[in-house]
Amino acid sequence: MDRNDNKLVKDLAEKILSGDILSLSKSITLIESVKDEHQKTARKLLNSLVPHSGNSIRIGITGSPGVGKSTFIDSFAGYLAGLGRKIAILAIDPSSTKSKGSILGDKTRMQKIANNPNVYIRPSPSRGSSGGIADRTRETIILCEAYGFDTIIIETVGVGQSEVLVRTIVDFFLLLLQPGGGDELQGLKKGSVEIADLLVINKADGDNINLAELTKNAYSLAVHYLQPATPGWETKVVTSSALNMSGIPEIWEIIQDFEQKTKQTGAFESRRQEQNLDWFYSLIEKNLKDLFFGSSQIRKKLHNIEKKIKIGKIIPSDASEIILNYFINSLNK
Ligand SMILES: Nc1nc2c(ncn2[C@@H]2O[C@H](COP(=O)(O)OP(=O)(O)OP(=O)(O)O)[C@@H](O)[C@H]2O)c(=O)[nH]1
Ligand SMILES: [Mg+2]
Incomplete structure (x- = not known):
């Protein structure tokens, strides 16, 4: 065997x-x-x-639903493939369920790259698969790099914790925004702006050109007061049109500039080292949890103690101490 x-x-x-x-x-x-x-x-x-891994630039791309992620990735990856790069596109979609389908499933928006031999698209795995989503994606990146992809794009939906997760596995983080969404700065999006290396105001075409420019200026002012996501790199703000390809070559220039500068200062390598540690600790957490909740004895104990906790017969801190001690003793047997 x-x-x-x-x-x-x-x-x-x-x-x-x-x-x-x-x-x-x-x-x-x-x-x-x-x-x-x-x-x-x-x-x-x-x-x-x-x-055989590690030799790529890992780029995270996020943005609210409808901002143009799929269209942008199609144009961007298509452009890079034209330059001779080999691109793997992966997705992290914690919300994906069978009925909703997964992101990157919408191949209709990925016409430019759908049949390009230098572009590999791997949709988000279903929820029922093993491990944490971030760990699986990290492992997938290693395989893709060993295969020879030199550009890894990780797409995620701009909701909840997934962006923070993606930040812990990529070198460069790009946030797509809509023209006119300036008030998002006060609300939901602040967290994503803070972890981004580049903000892209997409849909800067047709009637939206001026508004996109205004939005760009507003965000430029705002990021000026924020701590940069990457030490030594000032967060940039640009406009693009994923539909007519404007801004796409400039965005690639910025990413290359980022790679060069952060490799010079050491920020690139030290982030990757930190990410390896993150990975290690997240696996320990996961494996400990699996060991604990996977034990039928523990589950039985939990079932009994839950009732007592509910009616206040025992306080949660005492209960957790009792059950953890039981767990530790069971390991020594
Ligand atoms: N005018 C204009 N429309 C765009 C641009 N990029 C995307 N769109 C349109 O915006 C709509 C949403 O685009 P998608 O690429 O599907 O956006 P998404 O962020 O992937 O959306 P979800 O997958 O639903 O989160 C589509 O109708 C696109 O044609 C752009 O640069 N300019
Ligand atoms: Mg999409």
């Missing part, structure tokens, strides 16, 4: 390194699988491919 597994891992690794896209897809499916044996194989595969 084990020997077969080793052969499978060796085979997949070799094929990925030699540029076999089907083996890449198959391996990502292994990573997303909830089966223990698949997880074991996936981990071995990752181990053998890690030395």
